[in-house]
Amino acid sequence: MATETPSHYDVLQNDKYGRYLVANKDLESGELIFTDTPFAVGPKPDTPPLCLGCYIPVENTVCSRCGWPVCGAECEAAPAHRAECALFAAAKVRFQPVEDWTAAAPQLDCITPLRLLLAKENDPDRWERELAAMETHTAARQQRPTWAADQVNIADFLVDHCKLGSRFEKDLVQRVCGILEVNSVEVPSRVGFSVRAIYPRLAISAHSCVPNIVHTILQNDYQVLVRSAVPIKSGETLHLCYTHALSPTIVRRDYLLESKFFSCECARCADPSELGTHLSTLKCQKCDNGVIMASNPLDDEAPWTCSDKKCQFKTSSAAMRKLLGVVQAELDQLDALEPGPQAIEQREATLNKYKSVFHPRHALLLSLKHSLAQLYGRVEGYALDDLPDLVLERKADFCRLVLSTFDVITPGETRMRGMMLYELHAPLMFLARSEFSAGLITQDQLKDKLQEPVRCLREAARILAREDPASPEGITGQIAQQSMEQLLASLDSL
Numbered sequence: 001m002a003t004e005t006p007s008h009y010d011v012l013q014n015d016k017y018g019r020y021l022v023a024n025k026d027l028e029s030g031e032l033i034f035t036d037t038p039f040a041v042g043p044k045p046d047t048p049p050l051c052l053g054c055y056i057p058v059e060n061t062v063c064s065r066c067g068w069p070v071c072g073a074e075c076e077a078a079p080a081h082r083a084e085c086a087l088f089a090a091a092k093v094r095f096q097p098v099e100d101w102t103a104a105a106p107q108l109d110c111i112t113p114l115r116l117l118l119a120k121e122n123d124p125d126r127w128e129r130e131l132a133a134m135e136t137h138t139a140a141r142q143q144r145p146t147w148a149a150d151q152v153n154i155a156d157f158l159v160d161h162c163k164l165g166s167r168f169e170k171d172l173v174q175r176v177c178g179i180l181e182v183n184s185v186e187v188p189s190r191v192g193f194s195v196r197a198i199y200p201r202l203a204i205s206a207h208s209c210v211p212n213i214v215h216t217i218l219q220n221d222y223q224v225l226v227r228s229a230v231p232i233k234s235g236e237t238l239h240l241c242y243t244h245a246l247s248p249t250i251v252r253r254d255y256l257l258e259s260k261f262f263s264c265e266c267a268r269c270a271d272p273s274e275l276g277t278h279l280s281t282l283k284c285q286k287c288d289n290g291v292i293m294a295s296n297p298l299d300d301e302a303p304w305t306c307s308d309k310k311c312q313f314k315t316s317s318a319a320m321r322k323l324l325g326v327v328q329a330e331l332d333q334l335d336a337l338e339p340g341p342q343a344i345e346q347r348e349a350t351l352n353k354y355k356s357v358f359h360p361r362h363a364l365l366l367s368l369k370h371s372l373a374q375l376y377g378r379v380e381g382y383a384l385d386d387l388p389d390l391v392l393e394r395k396a397d398f399c400r401l402v403l404s405t406f407d408v409i410t411p412g413e414t415r416m417r418g419m420m421l422y423e424l425h426a427p428l429m430f431l432a433r434s435e436f437s438a439g440l441i442t443q444d445q446l447k448d449k450l451q452e453p454v455r456c457l458r459e460a461a462r463i464l465a466r467e468d469p470a471s472p473e474g475i476t477g478q479i480a481q482q483s484m485e486q487l488l489a490s491l492d493s494l
């Protein structure tokens with residue numbers, strides 16, 4: 001158990017959010033508001049076979065006791081797997097061999113619901129207190145094809161095949177599936193696949209596409225730490241972002257409706273310009289100076305129109321959705337590339353291809369720039385030492401563009417901001433040194449210019465120190481701290 005777990009929030013209830021959290025005192029940015037332990041952790045739906053102890057991908061290795069996928073003897077006895085192992089062994093229900101161990105295995109869809117049911121039996125008080133009131137959206141789920149699949153793969157399987165009918169009814173199994181679908185969060189695992197977990201208190205926090213709290217999950221025990229990203233006044237609602245912040249309004253709202261069963265009407269979704277960030281904006285192909293935005297982003301039937309009053313160009317949200325899908329598929333292919341010179345060159349080519357279609361800050365171009373900001377200086381042929389000043393400036397520009405968008409859509413101390421600040425320090429440092437060695441600036445001016453990378457590193461180190469020390473962000477935070485100390489020492493010796 002953690003030594004001290006603060007709870008700087010109250011739970012309120014209204015028609016819009018159901019139950020939700022408000023701050024019960026004034027919070028500084030970065031302050032720990034509460035911690036929470038998962039009620040259950042396990043595979044996400046549609047994952048390929050993975051170890052039920054540690055979640056690494058496995059092939060042809062199963063538990064000697066129950067016959068379900070595990071990576072080895074140690075994980076056969078892992079606490080996560082213990083209860084279901086005994087149950088599967090007793091019921092003689094084995095994992096059916098699959099031909100392709102990299103393809104989704106629906107057999108595993110029952111694992112997390114089963115773990116939640118077993119946790120309910122073990123801790124009925126916590127279930128009553130924290131889970132029983134959770135939203136399940138049963139009526140909406142019943143309309144979807146996944147309902148029938150869950151009935152067969154999970155409810156029938158657990159109740160009939162695993163002979164759990166005396167302990168759990170099928171209705172309860174479906175309810176648990178709904179609780180997981182609506183309320184669970186994705187947990188990045190150290191190795192292999194990400195999994196999902198259900199945190200009762202985190203799940204109550206309301207959503208906004210401009211959140212004021214952030215969460216981080218520790219990898220050893222899956223404890224979640226929830227902090228304020230910005231200063232929050234006592235009584236203000238705590239908002240978490242349930243979707244990817246750097247995506248355009250159509251994509252965020254479709255995701256929230258599909259997976260969380262609500263239509264987001266936050267200030268960012270309601271504003272055609274996305275609070276001036278232009279993450280959804282296109283360039284007009286019919287005139288020179290207009291941009292294309294939704295006339296009403298909250299109404300799927302409303303046309304997208306050109307901002308130039310004389311231009312008559314109109315399109316539909318359906319056409320926009322199609323375009324976003326096509327370009328996103330191209331970006332997904334780029335994401336699958338190994339980090340190397342190609343990863344940079346193909347992204348630059350894609351940027352070039354779409355620069356006349358999208359606003360320069362459109363979410364899709366910005367995500368390319370976000371990736372490029374991280375790749376320049378890190379891959380073969382593009383090491384920091386070798387980058388010409390022009391490319392260093394390009395890396396710095398991309399970092400600044402992304403940071404200025406974060407300031408609006410995910411303001412305050414977030415790990416994405418910490419990571420981008422770390423990226424920004426390097427080109428600034430190299431550019432200043434290059435100007436000095438070319439005789440363009442004096443030593444005093446060099447000292448002056450190096451203050452900005454020091455500030456970047458200091459802020460990155462402070463923000464990322466809150467992350468799990470073994471996570472990529474936590475490791476970057478430690479490097480930022482060391483780099484700052486080295487840079488300060490070199491400044492002293494100038």
Ligand SMILES: [Zn+2]
Pocket residue numbers: 051052053054055056070071072075
């Ligand atoms: Zn394992």
Ligand SMILES: [Zn+2]
Pocket residue numbers: 063064065066067068076081084085086
């Ligand atoms: Zn087992």
Ligand SMILES: [Zn+2]
Pocket residue numbers: 208209210264265266267268269270
């Ligand atoms: Zn929204």
Ligand SMILES: [Zn+2]
Pocket residue numbers: 284285286287288290291306307308311312313
């Ligand atoms: Zn136009």
